[in-house]
Amino acid sequence: MSSPAEQFPPDPDDPDHDARGPDAGAHEHAHRRRRTLQEQARTTLARKxxxxxxxxxxxxxxxxxxxxxxxxxxxxxxxxxxxxxxxxxxxxxxxxxxxxxxAQASPRTxxxxxxxxxxxxxxxxxxxxxxxxxxxxxxxxxxxxxxxxxxxxxxxxxxxxxxxxxxxxxxxxxxxxxxxxxxxxxxxxxxxxxxxxxxxxxxxxxxxxxxxxxxxxxxxxxxxxAVAERGVWWEGRPDGMGTLTWYGTAEQTQAAHDRLTRIAQSTQDAERQDDNIPEDQRRTISQICADALADLTLDGVTPTGTGGGIHGQVMVTVPVLTLLGRTEEPGFLEGYGPIPADVAREITGGAPSLTRLLTHPETGAVLSVGKKCYTVPADLRRWLRLRDGTCRFPGCTRPASRSEIDHTTAWEHGGPTDYDNLAHLCGPHHRLKHQTLWSVVQEPGGILVWTSPAGAAHRTYPETTLGPPPTLPPKHAPSATPTPERPTPPSGPTAGDLPGEPPF
Incomplete structure (x- = not known):
């Protein structure tokens, strides 16, 4: 006796026509396999x-x-x-x-x-x-x-x-x-x-x-x-960038953001109508806001007369071949790090004065600091500032320009006022060295080895590798007369060996 399926041929308009065709088994098998693989993927996803x-x-x-x-x-x-x-x-x-x-002035207590x-x-x-x-x-x-x-x-x-x-x-x-x-x-x-x-x-x-x-x-x-907590903070970012944070009242910061956005929108509209600007050089709203803020902050004149460009004191180290345009070796911005060669050349070109510091193009060793920058202690301070870059306590990032110069071995204990016994410390870490059980010694190359009260050793390294600074021929000057404010240490250096205003 034949089955109903054999007695009645399939209807082509039936939606299940394909499933009942000769390949129904293969389709069903593929469907079950896909469903199994999907369940396995969901199980793996849940597990992970x-x-x-x-x-x-x-x-x-x-x-x-x-x-x-x-x-x-x-x-x-x-x-x-x-x-x-x-x-x-x-x-x-x-x-x-x-x-x-x-370190920079006469000793105080x-x-x-x-x-x-x-x-x-x-x-x-x-x-x-x-x-x-x-x-x-x-x-x-x-x-x-x-x-x-x-x-x-x-x-x-x-x-x-x-x-x-x-x-x-x-x-x-x-x-x-x-x-x-x-x-x-x-x-x-x-x-x-x-x-x-x-x-x-x-x-x-x-x-x-x-x-x-x-x-x-x-x-x-x-x-x-809360208004008393207002302030501005800067933080260095990778690739020659930085972040400036302004913490102010809600109405001031919102109004400033609104003004920048309005400036950006009107500027962008003008740029879109300018056919001379290539499409790939048209700025976004965020880019125009950043440029407008830079213009207003650096060049905008306030009621007190500030403005007109960057006037802050900065120290940029530029390899001589970079300065001449022969290489693209990055410059070095104090307190930040490497900056692009063209930016270093631009800053150098607009600097009111330069300090000549020639370095070997391969080793970076100091070859000369120039005769006009040879005086002590200003030249020695400048050399240490370039070498250290920041406070030399482990983990501290305060720039050397806002730190003090410290004798690693105290001057009153016979420590010389020399490049291999001096290092920058910020105010809090300077006091930490002298008023707690922390101790430090200086190894060749300006390496500081700190020992904590718990006995852990921490090394800090100079930011820039420099050779020893050049020194003048010894002068035969009479020894200074001891004073109550600054007694001459029994085994320490003589006045002829020290700068006019010795560091700490």
């Missing part, structure tokens, strides 16, 4: 996302653990007994008086730090060097950790369990730190459930809105206090 989620939760747990450890370190160093033990004076018979500072300040600075610098972060970053980490381990234990617990990220915790801390502790505990309890589900950006908006209703002070009072 789960791994990323687990790693993300692990980061939160590790950050929570770090917070507890740093909070414990901060609490230990705050103990008056431990703070006293971190003071170098504890092991001495007497107590040191005021300390000398200021500053008050010594108290035990608690020495302990605080010691812990910050130790953590910064151990974690390879800036001092300010280490200080913020320690401060945050103390808050997490103190009034924000619920947030710390959520991080320890991987329920929220460290960034979520920072958002909560940022908002809770503005209100009283009793209010903060209630707000934390209200925000934590949301923090487990919201993104950082959404949480920030929600937390800011709730904090606004709970803050004991009006927005007017807080805005008045």
């Amino acid at each position: 996302v789960a791994k990323a989620q687990k790693a993300h939760r692990g980061i939160a747990k590790a950050n929570a653990k770090r917070a507890r450890v740093l909070a414990d370190l901060q609490q230990w160093s705050s103990d008056p007994v431990n703070a006293k033990l971190l003071n170098p004076d504890y092991a001495l018979e007497g107590v040191r008086g005021p300390v000398l500072t200021d 500053i008050a010594a730090w108290e035990d608690q300040e020495i302990a605080r600075r010691t812990v910050i610098s130790e953590v910064a060097c151990a974690l390879h972060v800036a001092d300010r970053t280490a200080e913020n980490l320690i401060g945050e950790s103390a808050l997490f381990a103190g009034p924000m234990k619920a947030t710390l617990t959520a991080m320890s369990q991987g329920e929220i990220s460290y960034r979520h915790g920072q958002v909560l801390m940022e908002q809770l730190s503005f209100i009283p502790l009793e209010e903060a505990a209630e707000l934390e309890a209200e925000l934590l459930p949301a923090a487990k589900d919201l993104t950082v950006g959404k949480l920030k908006v929600k937390a800011r809105r709730l904090r606004e209703h709970r803050h004991p002070e009006t927005l007017t009072v807080r805005a008045t206090a």
Whole structure:
């Protein structure tokens, strides 16, 4: 007996006609295979996302653990007994008086730090060097950790369990730190459930809105206090670029952005109507805004008369072959780093004066500094400034131009005022060297080896490799008469060996 399918031929208009054709089995097999491969891909995707989620939760747990450890370190160093033990004076018979500072001028004195300040600075610098972060970053980490381990234990617990990220915790801390502790505990309890589900950006908006209703002070009072924090910051970026940040009132910054945008829009309209400008050279709104800001900032004249181009003092090192246009070897901008050859030539061409510093085109060794720049100490300071580039404490990026010159081996202890015993230190790290248990020695080539109070060694290297500066023939000058302000050290250098105003 034949089947119904054999008795009735397939209808060509039937949508299932192909499935019932002779290739139905092959189509069904291919369909099942594609579906299987898709399910496998979805399973693999889920597995890999789960791994990323687990790693993300692990980061939160590790950050929570770090917070507890740093909070414990901060609490230990705050103990008056431990703070006293971190003071170098504890092991001495007497107590040191005021300390000398200021490398560029006549010696002046500053008050010594108290035990608690020495302990605080010691812990910050130790953590910064151990974690390879800036001092300010280490200080913020320690401060945050103390808050997490103190009034924000619920947030710390959520991080320890991987329920929220460290960034979520920072958002909560940022908002809770503005209100009283009793209010903060209630707000934390209200925000934590949301923090487990919201993104950082959404949480920030929600937390800011709730904090606004709970803050004991009006927005007017807080805005008045916030104005005092206004400022401008610069940060170097790769490829010869930099970022300038202006922190000001909302109405000022928004109005400035609106003005720049209007300038850019009108300029772009004019450029589009100019057929002489190639299409690939037409600027975007963002590019015109940046150019307009540069023009207004550098050339715009204010009521006080400032403006008219760049007048700040900068130091640019340009290889002589680059200056002559024979090579494209980058120049070097102090406080930033390498800059394009054409930019270095442009800056050099507009400089009111130049300091001749010829270097070997291959080795970079100093060949000459020129006779007119040979005087001491100005030439020695300039040479050290070029060599160091920044403060020579580990991790510090403050430019040498805003730092002080320090004798690695103290002058009063016989340390000579010579290039291989001098280095730039910013004010805070200069004091750290002299008022804490940090110590430093200088190796050949200007390498500084710092030893922390915990015994860790950290090396810092010069920014520019230079040979020793040239020296004048020795002069037979009478020795200086010792004075109460600056006694001549028994085994130290004589006056004829030192600059007129010796560095620190």
